[in-house]
Amino acid sequence: MKKLFIALGVIVVLLVLAMFIGPSLIPVETYKTEILAQVKQATGREARIDGDFKLSILPSVKFVAGKVSFANAPGGKAAQMVTLDRLTVKVALFPLIGGNIEIDAFVLQKPVINLEVDASGKPNWQFGATATKSDSGAGKKSAASSDSGGSGLEGLKLGDVRLVDGLVSYRDARGGDAQRISGINLTLSLPSLDSPMKADGSLVWNKEKIALVLGLSNPNAFLAGKKTNIDARIEAAPVKFTFKGSAAQAGKIKAGGDLDLDVPSIRKLASWVGAKLDAPGSGYGPLKIAGKVDVNGNRFAFRDAKLSVDAITGAGEVAFDGGGRKPVITGKLTLGMLDVNPYLPPEAKAAAPQAASKPVGGTxxxxxxxxxxxxxxxxxxxxxxxxxxxxxxxxxxxxxxxxxxxxxxxxxxxxxxxxxxxxxxxxxxxxxxxxxxxxxxxxxxxxxxxxxxxxxxxxxxxxxxxxxxxxxxxxxxxxxxxxxxxxxxxxxxxxxxxxxxxxxxxx
Structure with a gap:
């Protein structure tokens, strides 16, 4: 027994020496080559690191790569699917050895992501590599164990997690649809899965800056299907949306709370999202909706609602069920004075009065x-x-x-x-x-x-x-x-x- 413990001790010492001395003996370029080879093996596409490349173990595992690129699918419009100026990853070493992930830093600087769908309908984020039967079985086993044993991220902690000045484009060759989101900035804070998470960011879409804020009081509870407090806000010049309540991820999203929607101009909002409203009249100006919302998968209920559209005010409830062959909307509303004139086209000019040819009768x-x-x-x-x-x-x-x-x-x-x-x-x-x-x-x-x-x-x-x-x-x-x-x-x-x-x- 004593000899066994001595042997185990020698193995541990050798492993520690390999961990700390190995990186100084093996050229960094070797790690770089191996990483790029593994990416190609997993995806079937070339990856490049044309800038600086650094890898260190102490006092934490740190990986830095500059001028990173990942090839697009064959026949894609963009040469690269992903590029970024700099990637910095820093993970605490000793918690990692113990099975916990503490990310001290994860920073993407100027990432550019080009999403494309080709004429046959295949997206460029679908890679050529396919899982083997053993991989599939392992995946099912992993999923089963995850379902029974939690999220598998219990030890996750996030420090400096940022996305700086990103850009995402989308192009569909089938119909020519194209979208572009630029100026993407995101900061994520998560001391632990049982601590409040906060995501704060902004982006630019259709020439309008959108501010995004999301707060979750207990991510671990949310992932376990338990209700947790949530605070979300989306704000841009054409629309402002806030939600404050609770939510849970239990196979499908369940949420409930107070919702507030403020649209300064329905016409401007419609134009911004690409659905220009050419309806006649001067209406479709300000819209405000406030009330309590309940979400259960693809079913939504909006109650105790107060709304105003232009000069029209009202209250009531609305329900939406998207689980059938097509959506079903039901509601009950009580409105004040309904002046429809702002929504009507100008009146046609009256014809010049003519002499009556027949007397006015009863029919x-x-x-x-x-x-x-x-x-x-x-x-x-x-x-x-x-x-x-x-x-x-x-x-x-x-x-x-x-x-x-x-x-x-x-x-x-x-x-x-x-x-x-x-x-x-x-x-x-x-x-x-x-x-x-x-x-x-x-x-x-x-x-x-x-x-x-x-x-x-x-x-x-x-x-x-x-x-x-x-x-x-x-x-x-x-x-x-x-x-x-x-x-x-x-x-x-x-x-x-x-x-x-x-x-x-x-x-």
Whole structure:
């Protein structure tokens, strides 16, 4: 037994001597060559270190490399997939021997990452090397042990972790899509997995600087599927988003807390993200939303919400379910005064008054559709209605359309398989009541629109004055109308107008 302990002692001494004396006897270039060879063996691509290269063991394991590059996939547009001016890695030695990872420094200076997808759909981050069956089995075993025994990062500690002035580009050869994110700066602090983590950074996208902040009170608890406090903030000139609550990673993300969204201009935000909003009118300005959000995988619920869009204010709840064949959105909102005029195009110029050829009667007569010379030929595409299903219940204090004033009203909005149906189930209108139904069919090859309304016991003079600038009628009236049209443009819709209606005066 004594001889065994002596033998073990000799082995340990030799290992220690090899660890500390070896680097001074073996040329650094040998390590460099071996590292690059291992990268090629693992990925099938060339890596280069054309700048300085340093490797030391004491007092910590330190690796420094300058002018590093990693080749792109064959046929890629960029010559290199990754380049960086300098890489610095510093790891505490003795904790590493004990199985713990304490990263004193991990700094990437001016990294450039070129992500590409070729014409066949293969991304350049998919490498040629494939795992063997034994590798795959080992991976499954490792994953199983990880699931049963924690994250495997229990001893991880991060000191000076930074990404300095990075750039990421993305290009898809199939559709020509391209994105570029520059000025990427990130600082990460993590004293231990049981200590608060903070990530603080910024980047530039579409000429706007975006500030990013993420705080996690206990990363270890989060990875173990336990709730932990989270604080996130994204801020740029077109949008500001904050979330403060709790989250857990338990196979799927679960989170809940307070959310706040502030958009100074919906139009500017849409333009920034590449979806320019050409809707008519002067609306789509400021948007503010605040409330409590619950996330469970691909299901989202937003409750106790308060919102404002331009001058419109409201409160309610919204839910989103992305787990089915297509997203389903449901909600219930209560709005104040709904002035839709900022969202309407300018009114067409009224035609010069003509002498009446027939006396005004109690019922409407058929006539020719309006002239279509001033209407747009721009395509109207309602196929976007097929992207999701939705069901909304809306209550509004009042509605203003042009000069028409509608009192308190209830609306039910349904979007199902590309067909939008809006039912105005109750409304107060100039002393009377009314109902209306609007259908817009985006499932058909050509857009179809139908409108029906029924008004009862309303005061004709103020209504006709606001609706048609006509005030030569007195008394109460009933009215109903049915209008249909179809077409691919505004001109088509006007030309295709058809329907009937009647007005009955009660006194």
């Amino acid at each position: 409407a007569t058929d006539g020719k559709p309006p002239e279509a010379s001033d209407w747009s030929d721009d395509p109207i595409d309602l196929s976007g209605f097929r992207a999701a299903d939705a069901q909304f219940d809306l209550s509004v204090a009042g509605i203003l359309v042009r000069k028409i004033k509608i009192g308190a009203a209830n609306l039910k909005v349904s979007l199902k398989d590309g067909v939008l149906v809006t039912d105005l189930t109750r409304m107060a209108l100039y002393g009377g009541t009314g109902k209306a139904r609007l259908m817009a069919n985006g499932a058909a090859r050509i857009s179809q629109i139908a409108l029906n309304f029924d008004l009862a016991n309303f005061q004709a003079r103020p209504f006709m004055g606001d609706a048609m600038d006509f005030d030569q009628i007195e008394g109460a009236a009933n009215a109903d109308m049915s209008i249909t049209t179809h077409g691919r443009s505004q001109r088509d819709l006007v030309s295709g107008l058809g329907g009937a209606g009647k007005v009955k005066f009660l006194n």
